[in-house]
Amino acid sequence: GQQVMQIPQYQHVQEGEDFTTYCNSSTTLSNIQWYKQRPGGHPVFLIQLVKSGEVKKQKRLTFQFGEAKKNSSLHITATQTTDVGTYFCAVSTNAGKSTFGDGTTLTVKP
């Protein structure tokens, strides 16, 4: 089935530092979604990328979809303590379901 590798598994940063998580696939993706799960919470949809080379921004978050549609990244500029949580990418399969990456857990030291 569709596989997606997400790195790093953990990232510890000082408040104000930047953060990036990456998702990589060996096959071309039709689209990719990003979710955030706060500690003790449930995954919440952030954004979907569909087009080759697409870049979308949400305040301090920048999402990119690679030109070959095989990788994607989520970058947070100047992290805040409210950014803590686990960030997941998810890719769609032809069967109409999603495969999730293992997530990157971000901790932010004030």
Place this chain on the structure above:
Amino acid sequence: DADVTQTPRNRITKTGKRIMLECSQTKGHDRMYWYRQDPGLGLRLIYYSFDVKDINKGEISDGYSVSRQAQAKFSLSLESAIPNQTALYFCATSGPGTNIQYFGAGTRLSVL
């Protein structure tokens, strides 16, 4: 989302017991999913259903069964619970033509 409701939120049970986790949604979505989350392993799909008459196995369906009682209801059963089924379970829904998923608050299950 409050639109996707899971009950119970927490459950402790013993090995060998049968338990049911319930999920209901008011989003009007046809597609519903059950996931299991273990630390460091992300979300793994147990079963999914694209309409009331459709049930499909996910990547880790062994030891689980589901029932789609109505468009709004999708329940997950563990016929004979075992300790390695201790995990956080999420129900999710998605709308037509999209894989964007809306999750319930989760059920934390402990099997002793």
